[in-house]
Amino acid sequence: MEKKKARVGTPWHLWLVGVFFVFLNACGVYDYFMMLGHDSAYYRMNNHGEAVVAYFTDYPILFNVFWAVSISSGLIASILLLFRSRWAVSGALICFVSLICLDVLTFALRDRWHVFGPWSALFDIVILLMMLVLFLYSRKMAQRGVLK
Secondary structure, eight states: OOOOOOOOOOOHHHHHHHHHHHHHHHHHHHHHHHHHTTOHHHHHHTTOOHHHHHHHTTOOHHHHHHHHHHHHHHHHHHHHHHTTOTHHHHHHHHHHHHHHHHHHHHHHHSOHHHHHOHHHHHHHHHHHHHHHHHHHHHHHHHHTTOOO
């Protein structure tokens, strides 16, 4: 006779974490399109000057790929988390790794610290750590059997 596995309920915090990260990553998608679309009103609203406009003019394709992969995989991972899919773990890991690559490249090769300033650099680090939290949380939920 085959034993059935007990169904693991969805903890309340999964919904909170999932919705929060969907919102956060949706903001990242919006930022991506506004920055690379050279939306001057968006630049002004965020107090970005000509140095930031120049920074995103002829933005290297490799950097763009890492940025696009990080924001898209982060959003997808967040949605998959809400659907209790085990693929949320892989999506969050892809997001985190691509974000590390992007940060290393932009800080080392594009002088991001001086173009955007220390507050933006701190914000980038916080976002990186938050994506690590998304990965670790998703992995923990998968280990507990919450994600299928």
